[in-house]
Amino acid sequence: MSLSYLKGLRTRYRNLLDKEVAKVDPLMRKHVSTEELDQHIWKINSMKLKLNDYSEKLTGVNEKLSILVEQTEDKKEQTIFEQEEARVMDFLSTVEDAIGELTAYEKHLQGSKASIHTGLEKQMEKLMEIQIQMQQHTKELLQAQAPQHPPQVPFQEQSTSVAVKLPKLDLNCFDGDVLKWKEFWDCFESAIHKNPKLSAIEKFNYLRSKLSGDAIEAIAGMALINENYEIAIKLLQERFGDEQTVINTHYNKIMNLTAAANETNSLRCLYDTIEKHLQSLAVMGQDVNQDIFVSLITSKLPKEVLFQLEIQKGREDKWTVQKLRQLLGSYIGALESAEQFPSASQDKRNFKSLSLNTAKPFPKVSQRSSAEALVISEKGNYQ
Template identity: 25%
Template sequence: MATTLATRQGILTRTTGCLAAILDDVPNQICIQPSTDSSTRYAYVHDKKYELLKLKRNLESASAHVDKALQAYTQAADGLESDTPQFAGILEKVSANSAAAQELLIRAQTSLTEVDIAIEELSMASPTLVEEETPPVQLAPLPIPKFSGKVWEWENFWSIFDYSVHSRNIADIHKMNYLTEALQGEARRAVQQFQVSGSSYMMAIDHLKRKYGNPQLLLNELAGRLEKCHACSRRIEDQRTLYEEVSSIINQMKLKGESIDNILLQKQVLSKFSEPIQRHVLRKKQKQANIWTTSLLLSHVCDFIDTEVEIQRQVDNNKNDGREMKQRKSISPTPKRIANKVKTFICFFCEKTGHSPRNCPEYTTREQRVDHMKRNCLCLNYGEPDHRANQCSKGACKLCNKVGHHPFICRQTTPFHEKEPQSATEKKTPTITKPSKPLPRRATRQNFVSSAVMHNLKDDDTDVNDDIETLTRMKSTDTSTSTKMAFSSEKRKSLIRLHIHWKLFTFFSTQVQIVPSSVKISKNAYI
């Protein structure tokens, strides 16, 4: 048991030694000496606060260890037996050690209190330091507005004049001079009855307040403005401007204590807007008649205007999108047009591009084409390799209306390359141009036929010219009648392109029937 007591005493001695060392350093730690330099003051406060918090934790930890060791030491001393050698001396020593430990614990509690106070002082000093470091904001002096006697402007004038001049600690004579300089028109004439002196300054101020600071005068001014305001047109933009003006007047009347929820005022306000807005508001009023107010009326007006503005914006956007789409289509071709431009034909006879199967230069006869299609197992009806003619769903031949073969191998058609070559006379045919001056309508076709035939056959037969000139003069015998010539479409083209032979022209001449008022050419001559 004596050994246990000695061990407990050693632990108590070590813990009390640590606590005593910390307590000796407390007076130096809690001493606060802030720097005079504002740039380093904030950093000093921050670091000092951190050190004090650390000291507080160390004190609390050391005190707890001493208290625990003291309890163990006293318990070991209480367990000693009375027959222990030197029992009385041991008890005296235990009592002295316990008293020393208790004294250290009391000092530790006192030091903890001092540390808490120092931390609180630093916390209170931190906002002050930040405020001292922030430079004061220097606002520009407000210019004193001019007041000409309009009730509408009095409140603004007086608030600024009171802040800039009236509330300043300067002589009244200077304030009076500032006041006279700020007044114009009717207001200046109202103050001129007072002598410019310090004693008359307050009398001038009271006179101006009675004349222009009366709330009833401002209400009358607001009522007059409400009566005069109106929209320039029925356009939604002008209706919005009217709403903003009316809403501002109504809100100011409400701030001045005027009752705005009466039927006369509501009718006056509603009548200023367009008919669509009035209908919308009246429909809303029927649903909310029990809680109807002027503010609610104005809110419904605002909702209607906002909705119309949004609709107008959407319509304008759609119009702009349509214009942009048309511009893009006009500038750049559509994908469909591009596809048509790059589209190429592949001949299913020779499997080459640049020509259609009808004009294939390698397979020019029907027999060659049929043999090629059978040899390559192509559909005789469409030219595809994936089915037979009896399975084809593309329909019949467009020439003979029979099923089972393609129009390019039909017996009723002639291949493109079997056309007869043009004669030397046909190659020399000049291009017929229109006359520079427009001819009379009745003579145009007749002169065109005669001039064309004369130009192309003048080297072959001179007799043709005489007959055509005779035919041309037939029209001049009667200028009041019209010459009608009926030509078959194919024969008319052949007449110009293939230069009708002299025998054909002779046959044409025999078919002309001359009547007293017109020249008629029988259609049967070309059929």
């Protein structure tokens, strides 16, 4: 490399360092908000990297320049270089001081950041304590507002007062059975969820009182506050109201049904259960006329019942889901109707018992009475 090239390169790196050093003081004097803290620390680190990089390059160029100047043996050039080198060293010392100030400033900001986080954690702990106290206070208020023996209120006053107590509603508890969620939610939504007289916390309290099993576990740990009511509803709907999950459950219930015995009650129970699932699937847009349902239903029936159904179907006809449901329902209905009448053996026993209890002995007829009857009869004939 030529002497002039290295001198130009040295001047370039020094100018770059001048620009970066000039930015140090404004950067350190800038007011930084909490939101800008991370970005400001990043800017400081970026500036430190640039200062270190340019300082190393300037030092390297200066060393190469020193070697070339010594090789020229030009006293004047050596004197000029020594003077320039002293200025470069002083300048690099200034750069080092700037890097040190930036490092100290960065540590200060990191400490402030840690203090802010610590303060936020303490604030969060304080808020949690306040929230717990509010929950306890709300619980006490609700208990105070629901006395065991409420005072009698005149009719007009009752009509104008604001409802505070939870409404009395005969609503079954929901235990987490996805097949019962739709029915539960429709009733709850109509009576509680859309009731404008109830606050969110009252609705939430009523909801929790009507949940059990997996359903109450799904929202366990949620504080009894207004904001959590909608969150609890969303969690329950996502877990138990998913349509595909309900559809899959109906299919699984049909496949896992216990085969019926050759008894009317057992057949009726099986038929009603199958109908319930198939009708629910049809409402949800599922095709319940698939041949797979024929196989599923017939696999749950006794051979004696299948034999009777085959006779009713006819040899040439093919099974369809609709025909199987119709014939099975008619067959079970016929069995139930037949069981309402007594059997032939029972009729025979009843008739024999009736004959023994109601038969009377024939009256005895004397010979005289018979002879007198004969004479009267003959007289009548002759006349």
